[in-house]
Ligand SMILES: Nc1ncnc2c1ncn2[C@@H]1O[C@H](COP(=O)(O)OP(=O)(O)OP(=O)(O)O)[C@@H](O)[C@H]1O
């Protein structure tokens with residue numbers, strides 16, 4: 404290892420940055436779909452309907468109890484065996500949305516439960532339906548509380564998206580692996596660069612999350 | 624206006640309401656008193672179906688309460704409720720608190736809903752607070768907003784569950800005054816409260832509840848100063 408090895412960085416940076424774009428985009432959309440799934444599942448788990456509640460609880464337990472890698476492989480390598488072929492990016496997005504939905508549903512459920520039950524009662528006593536009470540009264544307050552944990556979920560997913568390299572999604576890790584192979588070495592500068600690129604995203608994000616948490620604690 | 628026929632409520636094994644039968648006529652102001660845990664809140668909550676009675680019948684303004692959602696939402700528009708802890712929506716201004724239900728439930732145009740809200744705010748003496756958030760108001764002001772909010776759906780009956788017991792003493796008067804005005808305007812009211820002054824001034828009838836039953840009822844003077852039942856006597860001895 405020589406000091407001049409580090410000069411490889413400017414060479415690989417453009418490719419790595421294009422990988423970073425893919426990382427951000429796929430993470431963003433996964434969290435977005437995860438939020439939709441998570442809200443629906445979170446609400447279903449709080450409902451009186453035994454069937455809905457059982458079904459969604461099973462979903463959450465299964466997803467949280469199995470490795471993300473297994474879920475990803477099931478969707479990318481196993482689904483084709485039953486005739487469903489998804490391109491890598493879509494497979495990654497689907498797997499991460501399903502995964503993130505389970506975690507986000509727990510966040511949403513906690514957020515809703517943290518809202519005083521008197522809020523829903525007041526809404527119902529004014530003649531609003533359960534859904535109107537949720538939509539206009541409970542959820543807006545719950546979402547304020549769940550912004551910080553949601554930010555953490557985004558950070559987790561951002562890092563975990565590096566797993567998608569194994570199904571050839573052209574994200575940061577994929578390019579890092581390719582470079583190391585092509586150049587026959589330089590693993591140290593290349594993986595350090597990859598790590599720094601993730602850090603450049605996660606560090607500011609966790610600062611924002613921390614600040615949001617402090618804001619909530621102060622109650623404004 | 625309100626008819627209760629042998630209403631029972633169980634929470635699991637706990638038998639909270641043990642056969643409540645009573646009638647509240649239009650324009651009456653019925654004050655319910657009784658020891659903690661006697662089922663006063665539960666009774667109010669049954670009247671607008673926040674709790675479902677396990678047995679018995681409740682008829683509001685000729686509509687029999689049953690489990691169907693349309694029926695419940697419809698009846699709740701006729702029955703306003705004011706809570707001990709106000710339960711204002713903290714993420715909305717006073718104006719939005721009041722106009723939300725008229726817009727979403729009654730389908731009023733925003734401008735119409737706001738006109739009604741301004742009128743109600745004037746009525747409860749808070750015209751200048753329309754754009755304030757609940758946390759910027761004192762307890763007494765919050766409770767007056769809560770009353771305005773309940774009135775905005777134009778209910779025929781108002782239920783109050785210990786509306787002043789979470790308030791500092793100096794703020795109780797302003798809330799009771801609003802309630803008195805409401806009573807004088809002819810609103811039918813059921814009020815759980817131990818405010819004797821209020822009960823004597825505007826109450827048409829006092830119900831004393833104990834252990835899930837109405838033990839005694841009558842004119843405020845009779846119940847307060849000449850209670851027949853010994854449990855009423857014992858209870859009044861403690862609070863007076
Ligand atoms: N949702 C519930 N689940 C189980 N038990 C309940 C529930 N709500 C009320 N209870 C019980 O029912 C009984 C009557 O309660 P309720 O709140 O109606 O009494 P109260 O007369 O309003 O008392 P207080 O003066 O303290 O407000 C109490 O023993 C209470 O613990």
Ligand SMILES: [Mg+2]
Pocket residue numbers: 663664665784785
């Ligand atoms: Mg009570």
